[in-house]
Amino acid sequence: MANTEAYITGIGLSEVGVRLTRSPMGLTKDAIVQAVADAGLTLAQIDGVASYPGKSHGYLGFSPCGVDEVIEAMGIKARWHFGGGEIPAQLSAIAEAANAVKTGQARHVICFRTVYEAAAMSRPDEFPALRRDTVEGYSQWTAPFFATSAACWVAQYAMRHMHRYGMTREQLAQVALNANRNALLNPNARAITKKPLTLDDYMTARPITSPFCLYDCDRFTDCSTVIIVSAGDAIDEVKSTPIRIAATAGKVDRWSWDQPEWMASYATGPDLWAKTDYRPKDVDTVQFYDGFAFFPITWLEALGFCEVGEGHRFIEGGTRIARDGELPLNTGGGQIGAGRMHGFGFAHEAVTQLRGQGGERQIPGDPRVAVATSGGGPLAAALLLAKD
Amino acid sequence: MNPPRPKPKLDADNRAFWTGGAEGKLNMLKCSDCGQFTHPPRMICRHCQSEAMAAVAVAGTGVIDTYTINSQAWQPGLEVPFVIARVKLDDVPDVILTTNIVNCAVEEVGFDDKVRVVFDEQDGIWFPLFEKVR
Numbered sequence: 001m002a003n004t005e006a007y008i009t010g011i012g013l014s015e016v017g018v019r020l021t022r023s024p025m026g027l028t029k030d031a032i033v034q035a036v037a038d039a040g041l042t043l044a045q046i047d048g049v050a051s052y053p054g055k056s057h058g059y060l061g062f063s064p065c066g067v068d069e070v071i072e073a074m075g076i077k078a079r080w081h082f083g084g085g086e087i088p089a090q091l092s093a094i095a096e097a098a099n100a101v102k103t104g105q106a107r108h109v110i111c112f113r114t115v116y117e118a119a120a121m122s123r124p125d126e127f128p129a130l131r132r133d134t135v136e137g138y139s140q141w142t143a144p145f146f147a148t149s150a151a152c153w154v155a156q157y158a159m160r161h162m163h164r165y166g167m168t169r170e171q172l173a174q175v176a177l178n179a180n181r182n183a184l185l186n187p188n189a190r191a192i193t194k195k196p197l198t199l200d201d202y203m204t205a206r207p208i209t210s211p212f213c214l215y216d217c218d219r220f221t222d223c224s225t226v227i228i229v230s231a232g233d234a235i236d237e238v239k240s241t242p243i244r245i246a247a248t249a250g251k252v253d254r255w256s257w258d259q260p261e262w263m264a265s266y267a268t269g270p271d272l273w274a275k276t277d278y279r280p281k282d283v284d285t286v287q288f289y290d291g292f293a294f295f296p297i298t299w300l301e302a303l304g305f306c307e308v309g310e311g312h313r314f315i316e317g318g319t320r321i322a323r324d325g326e327l328p329l330n331t332g333g334g335q336i337g338a339g340r341m342h343g344f345g346f347a348h349e350a351v352t353q354l355r356g357q358g359g360e361r362q363i364p365g366d367p368r369v370a371v372a373t374s375g376g377g378p379l380a381a382a383l384l385l386a387k388d
Numbered sequence: 389m390n391p392p393r394p395k396p397k398l399d400a401d402n403r404a405f406w407t408g409g410a411e412g413k414l415n416m417l418k419c420s421d422c423g424q425f426t427h428p429p430r431m432i433c434r435h436c437q438s439e440a441m442a443a444v445a446v447a448g449t450g451v452i453d454t455y456t457i458n459s460q461a462w463q464p465g466l467e468v469p470f471v472i473a474r475v476k477l478d479d480v481p482d483v484i485l486t487t488n489i490v491n492c493a494v495e496e497v498g499f500d501d502k503v504r505v506v507f508d509e510q511d512g513i514w515f516p517l518f519e520k521v522r
Contacts, residue, residue, distance in 0.1 A: 132394050132463065140396040141428055144515055145488045147472045148462035153486070155456035156474055163454070163499045207459040209472070258474055258486045259427070 003233040006098035007242035010039030010228030018118040020222040024064035027224040035226040040239025048106030052093040053085030059130040061120025080106040088250025089375030090343025095248035101231035113344040117220035155209040158294040165309035173202045174318040175293035176215040183333025185361035192339040216293035221339030247276040250381040257377040264380035269302030284367035287346035290334040343374030404443030409507030409514020413445035448505035450477040491519040
């Protein structure tokens with residue numbers, strides 16, 4: 001295979017839990033070891049490391065492990081490494097790794113995202129919370145108004161969809177209900193989703209910030225997710241079924257959570273299709289970022305699976321996005337059902353489904369094309385993945 | 389009693405915005421060359437990259453673009469529910485302010501409501517909040 005292509009060749013996921021005591025680097029190691037074995041590689045063959053957003057010194061629970069620390073801990077001789085938050089969104093770390101292997105800068109790249117937000121909350125002495133008394137940079141435009149969480153920012157876009165396009169809470173609920181059904185079949189989600197969710201549970205749940213209730217928000221989780229990206233001319237070294245990264249996109253017009261009319265997903269969707277001959281009709285499953293339940297609706301619209309303002313009608317009743325529907329969504333439960341892996345879980349699940357390794361949650365047929373996305377607000381990244 | 393509002397760190401870019409309320413003014417940065425506003429404030433015009441930026445007092449009136457009724461106490465003592473809104477300013481095209489709508493019940497807030505600025509001063513910062521124009 002020519003070196004003009006990049007493939008996902010290994011996936012790994014540590015224990016996924018809430019308030020785990022295993023260290024962040026321990027979880028990261030677990031996921032790396034699993035992913036390297038999954039690809040049929042050895043650590044000695046890894047020559048690149050990438051992550052988003054790099055170590056978050058001001059809020060360690062958000063990102064406790066740096067690329068530099070992983071290189072050191074795992075004994076990797078890196079020819080290329082990359083880490084940072086100022087990229088389109090979480091999955092852009094994988095897109096950059098694809099660019100690196102396509103241009104010969106590395107052959108096999110570990111891409112990781114480790115989160116420790118639940119454990120950090122229970123051990124604030126070790127993992128201090130974000131300072132909230134003084135703010136600078138972007139948060140000065142929201143935090144002083146107690147718009148503390150991204151939930152408050154995204155809820156306003158969702159409210160506008162209700163006002164402008166008639167979205168109802170019953171329609172929005174389908175994201176959480178779908179996530180719950182799928183998570184119950186996902187062994188990796190057992191610490192996060194333990195019992196079925198009904199529409200009545202949803203409609204009477206504790207409100208967070210309208211229209212979002214508790215079940216519209218993902219849950220802080222401790223885990224590490226690893227994706228290995230390999231060069232086309234290194235595929236012969238790999239023992240797994242390679243999944244091609246057919247296109248990537250991440251476009252932003254305004255880097256702001258409140259100034260733009262639309263979130264960056266709406267610019268990113270058309271940009272993805274401009275880079276490939278695939279079209280929405282070719283896609284067998286979508287794994288859409290669901291930090292909040294409204295995001296998948298925006299990704300459906302942004303990627304042209306329906307018109308802008310129609311996403312809530314697309315998912316109405318939940319049959320179309322179910323595992324046996326025309327466009328299975330978040331088949332592992334997404335972040336709402338399976339925990340806040342912060343973006344990388346969507347690539348992990350897309351590869352799982354394309355390989356036919358979804359077990360009880362595997363979608364029928366022989367899925368060949370998937371879209372995985374991450375981000376909200378000014379963050380947006382989309383990967384188009386294909387099994388050739 | 390609400391906790392103190394998180395306090396913005398003042399600098400050359402944002403000082404006029406966060407302190408204008410001392411004179412009852414909602415200050416925004418306007419480019420003297422192209423006449424357009426840059427917000428969040430920065431001493432380089434985001435439209436033409438001119439550095440001829442000046443703080444000007446705008447009318448302080450606008451409409452609610454969208455909003456959310458927040459029920460979650462994100463900090464101990466935070467009184468809920470309250471309204472977080474995106475306000476479009478009447479005389480500042482393409483600028484949104486995230487703010488709170490105050491001095492009315494949360495149920496009274498709606499899309500396209502006309503609002504005007506009121507300032508909440510805390511520790512040298514004048515936070516621009518908005519209330520409905522009745």
